[in-house]
Amino acid sequence: xxxxxxxxxxxxxxxxxxxxxLGARAQQMAPQVATAIPVPKVTPKPLIxxxxxVKGLSGDLLRKHHDxxxxxxxxxxxxxxxxxxxxxxxxxxxxxxxxxxxxxQAAQNSTLLHEIYFDGLAEAPTQPAGLLAQALxxxxxxxxxxxxxxxxxxxxxxxxxxxxxxxxxxxxxRLFNCxxxxxxxxxxxxxxxxxxxxxxxxxxxxxxxxxxxxxxxFVQAIKWTNAxxxxxxxxxx
Numbered sequence: 001x002x003x004x005x006x007x008x009x010x011x012x013x014x015x016x017x018x019x020x021x022l023g024a025r026a027q028q029m030a031p032q033v034a035t036a037i038p039v040p041k042v043t044p045k046p047l048i049x050x051x052x053x054v055k056g057l058s059g060d061l062l063r064k065h066h067d068x069x070x071x072x073x074x075x076x077x078x079x080x081x082x083x084x085x086x087x088x089x090x091x092x093x094x095x096x097x098x099x100x101x102x103x104x105q106a107a108q109n110s111t112l113l114h115e116i117y118f119d120g121l122a123e124a125p126t127q128p129a130g131l132l133a134q135a136l137x138x139x140x141x142x143x144x145x146x147x148x149x150x151x152x153x154x155x156x157x158x159x160x161x162x163x164x165x166x167x168x169x170x171x172x173x174r175l176f177n178c179x180x181x182x183x184x185x186x187x188x189x190x191x192x193x194x195x196x197x198x199x200x201x202x203x204x205x206x207x208x209x210x211x212x213x214x215x216x217x218f219v220q221a222i223k224w225t226n227a228x229x230x231x232x233x234x235x236x237x
Contacts, residue, residue: 039081044074045115049223053123056217061205062121069201070114077107106183113163113183116195116230117202122223131235132193132228135168139175146177147219150196153179154215157198166194166227168234175231191234193227 051062080103087097128136128143140146146166154164156179165178167190178187186192196218203214 037085039078039085041078042074042111044071045118047118049118049121050123054121054221055125056206056221057121058206061203062118064205065197065201066114066118069199070111070118073107073110073114077104077111080104080107102184109180109186110183113165113186113192113195114197116192117197119226120194120223121221122225125220126222126224128224128228130228132224132231135175135231146175150177151215151219153177154196154198155212157181158209158211160198160200160204162198164196164198165190165192167192168231170234170237191230191237193230193234194222 047062047066049062051057051066052059054062080100084100084104087100089097127133133143136143136146140149150164150166157164161182163178163180163183163185165180165187166175167178167187168175169187169190171189175193176187176190178190180186196215198211203211207214207217
């Protein structure tokens with residue numbers, strides 16, 4: 001190969017490498033187009049209890065609570081997730097993102113707690129058994145002491161909002177009752193086992209403003225086998 005050919009080949013290779021470098025630099029400098037990421041859709045859970053057979057709570061109340069209030073929370077959670085998936089973080093203001101994240105947390109908590117609420121209702125009275133019964137005695141002294149604290153906590157939310165939650169703390173390996181004044185509050189690092197809805201939509205149709213009667217009806221209608229199932233799952237966390 002002649003010197004001229006070698007010089008021509010080297011020059012061509014240099015131009016080609018330069019072109020690739022310029023192209024890569026231009027691509028890096030070009031504005032990044034925000035692309036939506038896929039977001040799993042939450043599907044409302046059906047009622048597994050016959051609402052007409054829950055003693056102390058009417059079928060009409062439970063159906064409206066499930067089909068309207070709970071379903072609307074699921075719809076809201078899905079809508080927020082869809083909006084978040086399309087956000088360009090270089091353009092959105094901190095205030096707008098903060099509000100979306102606040103609403104997301106409330107909708108997510110409300111969705112989960114409603115599911116535990118409905119799954120925790122029984123068609124016939126039940127009593128704690130097995131490992132959960134032992135844990136209630138260990139951490140509260142007795143079932144009666146747990147009930148007294150749970151009920152009184154509910155009465156402290158008589159303003160028509162909030163939740164009372166029996167939860168398990170994996171870090172401490174113990175049960176505790178949590179008082180949440182709204183959907184945004186939830187036990188940190190706690191796994192909910194039982195949730196009592198203290199918003200007016202959960203009792204006003206049947207009991208008006210008499211939250212004490214509603215709380216007693218709920219406690220009598222607890223499906224303890226569901227709480228024990230969740231407890232066994234939480235112990236593996």
